[in-house]
Amino acid sequence: MDQVVTAISEAFRWLEKEIFTVGETAITYGSIFRFVAIIIAALIISRVVQQALQRYTDFRNTMAPSSVYALKRITHYIILLVGFMVAISSIGIDMTKFAIFASALGVGVGFGLQNLISNFTSGIMLLFEKTLKVGDFVELESGVTGEVKEINIRSTIITTNDNIDIIVPNSEFVSGRVTNWTMRDTYRRIKVPFGVAYGTDKELVKRAVLEAADRVPHTLTDTSHRPPQVWLVEFGESSLNFELVVWLRPDAVNRPGAVQAAFLWEIHTALIENNIQIPFPQRDLHIKSWQADGTIRTLQGKDSASAPEPEPEPERPSKNDAAEEF
DSSP states (O other): OHHHHHHHHHHHHHHTOEEEEETTEEEEHHHHHHHHHHHHHHHHHHHHHHHHHHHHHHHHOOSOHHHHHHHHHHHHHHHHHHHHHHHHHHHTOOHHHHHHHHHHHHHHHTTTTHHHHHHHHHHHHHHHHOSSOTTOEEEOTTSOEEEEEEEOSSEEEEEOTTSOEEEEEHHHHHHSOOEETTSSOSOEEEEEEEEEOTTOOHHHHHHHHHHHHHHSTTBOOOTTSOOOEEEEEEEOSSSEEEEEEEEEOGGGTTOHHHHHHHHHHHHHHHHHHTTOOOOOOOOOEEEEEEOTTSOEEEEEEOOOSSOOSOOOOOOOOSOOGGGGOO
């Protein structure tokens, strides 16, 4: 029993052993242990509170997932800040002196941490303004497109349709131009261009392409939005240029490449089924050559801008791969 008491007393003496001093405050092993223990407790409390908020919002079902995410992140930052201040006080450091030290340190390293502070401030602004939320599909000024997965202290994680995670500094969303495809509404309209040969019946083109749009599962059938349309937009050099103007279902907005490919596939199939010619640019060729007697012979190979003879109608493909891309 005496050995246990002796070991405990030795442990307490070790915990009270001074390591260094900060001003008039002696830093011991015990104070460091208290500091670490309080920080760990703050992390645990933050996790518990976030789980409780998630369960509460799931039960009430009155808040959007993006608002719940913002509330959880802000709560996490507040709990960590309070825990850090309590941990500093438990060591015995005067908070007023610590504030003076922190301000002096901030002046010294402010230039080095300028980007970090800018990104942190931008992240807080994004959480409060709600112009960018988790789940939004965005396009950056650099051309990067993808879905917002996380908004962290320094950066935001965007996942592209190729399942590539891109880490973007928060300041880029505040200072740069960002296109948010799903900020207020998940419905979106696209225009799919195509061309047919001159002399083709416009009504036949319209009927065939609208039937093609109906076969694509991405086409929105909601009557509150306009139905698919076919616009004649240009008299091209070799073709009549049209656009299929169609509204998309909400679950297809995040897949622009696959959606475009799906409509082009069905349009091509519909044009072939209706014997509508798809032209390509052609030129008139004039060749001049000298004859043996010194005269000039002109050879003309003239080809009109119309399309070649129609191809035989193939069997309809059994599968449109892009239409199944989600």
